[in-house]
Amino acid sequence: MTATAAERTAAKDRRARRRPRFEGGLAGGPAALLLLLPVALLEIAILFAPLLYIAFRSLYDWQPGGDSEFIGFDNYVALFTDPAFWQVVGNQFFYLLGLPLWVIAPLVVAFMLREKVAGAGFFRSVYFLPAVMSPAVVALVFRALLSGDGPVNALLRAVGLGSLAHPWLSDEAAVKPVIVILVLWAGFGTGVLIFSAALSAVPKHLFEAARLDGVGFWGEFWHIAVPSIRSAVVLWMIFQVISIFLFMFSWVYVLTRGGPGLSSATMDFAIYQEFMRFGFFGTAAAQSVVLMLFIVFIAALGGVIVKLLGRDRSRGKRAAA
Amino acid sequence: MSAQNSRTNRRIALRTTIAAIITVPFVIPFLFLISTAVRERSDYIASPGGLPSSFTLDHIVEAWQEADLGRALVNTLIMCLVACFVCASTSLAGGYFFRVARQRWTGPARLFLGAGYAIPMVAWLIPVFVIVAQVGWTGDLFVAGVVSGVSSLPFGFYFVHTFLKQSLSDEVIEAATLDGAGVFRAFVSIGIPMAMPALAAVLALTFVWSFGDLLVASTLLQSNPDSYTLTLAATTLTTREDVNIQGQAAAALVSLLPTLIVFAVAQKALKQGFGGGSEK
Numbered sequence: 001m002t003a004t005a006a007e008r009t010a011a012k013d014r015r016a017r018r019r020p021r022f023e024g025g026l027a028g029g030p031a032a033l034l035l036l037l038p039v040a041l042l043e044i045a046i047l048f049a050p051l052l053y054i055a056f057r058s059l060y061d062w063q064p065g066g067d068s069e070f071i072g073f074d075n076y077v078a079l080f081t082d083p084a085f086w087q088v089v090g091n092q093f094f095y096l097l098g099l100p101l102w103v104i105a106p107l108v109v110a111f112m113l114r115e116k117v118a119g120a121g122f123f124r125s126v127y128f129l130p131a132v133m134s135p136a137v138v139a140l141v142f143r144a145l146l147s148g149d150g151p152v153n154a155l156l157r158a159v160g161l162g163s164l165a166h167p168w169l170s171d172e173a174a175v176k177p178v179i180v181i182l183v184l185w186a187g188f189g190t191g192v193l194i195f196s197a198a199l200s201a202v203p204k205h206l207f208e209a210a211r212l213d214g215v216g217f218w219g220e221f222w223h224i225a226v227p228s229i230r231s232a233v234v235l236w237m238i239f240q241v242i243s244i245f246l247f248m249f250s251w252v253y254v255l256t257r258g259g260p261g262l263s264s265a266t267m268d269f270a271i272y273q274e275f276m277r278f279g280f281f282g283t284a285a286a287q288s289v290v291l292m293l294f295i296v297f298i299a300a301l302g303g304v305i306v307k308l309l310g311r312d313r314s315r316g317k318r319a320a321a
Numbered sequence: 322m323s324a325q326n327s328r329t330n331r332r333i334a335l336r337t338t339i340a341a342i343i344t345v346p347f348v349i350p351f352l353f354l355i356s357t358a359v360r361e362r363s364d365y366i367a368s369p370g371g372l373p374s375s376f377t378l379d380h381i382v383e384a385w386q387e388a389d390l391g392r393a394l395v396n397t398l399i400m401c402l403v404a405c406f407v408c409a410s411t412s413l414a415g416g417y418f419f420r421v422a423r424q425r426w427t428g429p430a431r432l433f434l435g436a437g438y439a440i441p442m443v444a445w446l447i448p449v450f451v452i453v454a455q456v457g458w459t460g461d462l463f464v465a466g467v468v469s470g471v472s473s474l475p476f477g478f479y480f481v482h483t484f485l486k487q488s489l490s491d492e493v494i495e496a497a498t499l500d501g502a503g504v505f506r507a508f509v510s511i512g513i514p515m516a517m518p519a520l521a522a523v524l525a526l527t528f529v530w531s532f533g534d535l536l537v538a539s540t541l542l543q544s545n546p547d548s549y550t551l552t553l554a555a556t557t558l559t560t561r562e563d564v565n566i567q568g569q570a571a572a573a574l575v576s577l578l579p580t581l582i583v584f585a586v587a588q589k590a591l592k593q594g595f596g597g598g599s600e601k
Contacts, residue, residue, distance in 0.1 A: 032422055035505075040430075042407070042471045043434050043471065043474060046471040050446075050448035050452075051444055053448045054445070117337050123341070126344045127343070127347060132581065134534075135535070137573045141350050145353060272443050288444035295441065
């Protein structure tokens with residue numbers, strides 16, 4: 001009892017000592033808030049307030065600039081009974097099937113480049129190129145490469161594989177897998193960079209010990225490399241999943257315009273289309289809210305996974321000690 | 322021992338070969354783009370995937386004039402500079418604030434503002450467009466630049482904050498504030514100089530992102546062809562029936578070059594920025 005009381009006063013002492021240092025010394029008092037003001041104001045005015053506004057408008061028969069009538073959840077009902085909406089959601093989840101590919105491919109290559117590969121830095125830079133280029137413009141290039149009479153098909157015919165030639169982007173069965181591959185192409189270099197940085201922090205003796213045990217390339221990969229950098233792996237997974245929900249607009253807009261039909265449309269593209277082309281403002285607003293909820297759900301799920309992994313690791317440490 | 326050496330050598334050779342093969346899909350689209358932009362039309366039709374046997378700059382000149390790429394380039398640069406200024410200046414101040422302030426609410430506030438990154442762009446851009454349209458600001462490059470800059474702001478300030486957390490110690494901040502310097506003097510005298518590598522990385526990425534942006538441009542600038550950016554001009558060019566693939570390739574080539582140059586120049590700064598100041 002006395003011990004805890006003493007601890008408590010000690011803690012109070014520490015807090016008391018810390019307070020002036022943090023609130024006065026480091027932060028510089030209320031004047032410091034002026035440094036925060038621009039970020040906070042701009043984000044609230046341009047990101048958060050519009051989000052609230054569109055959530056509010058999703059309950060109206062929204063006619064920007066005209067009379068909007070309050071209709072409760074009718075927009076959501078219309079959305080959920082529209083097969084087109086479910087097709088787009090289905091596309092979104094189909095694209096997510098590419099996740100293992102988007103994670104494992106850069107992971108294996110980062111692991112392979114880890115030691116003694118001549119010019120590893122050069123290779124990483126080449127893989128990283130897509131990250132610095134406009135997705136819209138790169139998509140233009142791929143549209144030409146993959147068109148019916150484009151170079152890819154010409155090449156297939158030239159080597160006698162003419163039966164494999166496809167109108168890659170206007171064939172309903174081929175277009176989604178093609179986009180999954182293109183997403184791999186676009187994100188691969190960033191993944192390799194992130195995993196290389198994470199791997200370089202793993203103690204070398206772990207790999208050396210494994211080699212003495214003769215576990216081989218894949219053994220080292222699955223049993224040492226992947227577990228050692230799992231938080232980077234999970235982060236990259238979350239990042240890729242969010243990218244599929246957030247940043248596909250340019251690709252889809254340029255490559256296929258969501259087509260054929262709606263078979264390659266993502267939610268962000270569909271919302272843009274509903275709003276800017278067809279003028280279904282209310283349902284576009286409702287769909288924006290649904291998309292936001294998807295993202296919150298994914299982020300929460302990712303957070304839970306990260307937490308579970310963290311607990312796992314600290315338990316492992318305690319067991320080792 | 323030598324047997325083991327030769328095994329190691331063989332392994333390295335194998336890995337290098339595989340790494341080199343993987344570069345092929347990253348290099349081919351560029352070779353295709355460049356060769357298509359500079360070869361005759363008949364030459365392309367004869368073998369779209371083959372090597373060019375002719376050389377011409379006509380397509381680039383044509384596309385430049387048809388899509389008014391010179392003007393589009395200037396427009397894009399104006400938008401990018403505004404975006405970079407907005408994002409970099411506010412990121413610096415905000416990142417430094419979260420480095421030094423540690424009241425109970427600053428942690429959650431930081432996460433809240435950082436979460437702005439995960440708001441789907443269409444979800445906030447459409448209402449912004451509605452308001453901008455009502456005020457009559459569509460087609461304004463300055464407005465588009467501010468909006469584009471704010472879209473990279475959640476990343477930018479968080480990046481500066483993380484960088485300063487690693488590179489700027491409490492002692493240094495205390496020393497700078499002890500002699501009576503206010504928080505702004507400390508910000509200018511140590512905050513800004515210490516954040517330089519992070520600032521360079523934020524600038525380079527904001528430039529690359531707003532240069533490559535299509536969504537902001539096609540929403541806010543679509544109505545006014547005089548303010549088309551490069552991506553908008555290039556993608557609009559390709560929807561026209563009368564423009565051939567050589568013209569498209571030429572427009573694409575012109576729109577890719579500037580970011581490649583910026584990236585090449587900023588590569589060292591990017592490395593430093595992402596290394597948290599540890600790579601000097």
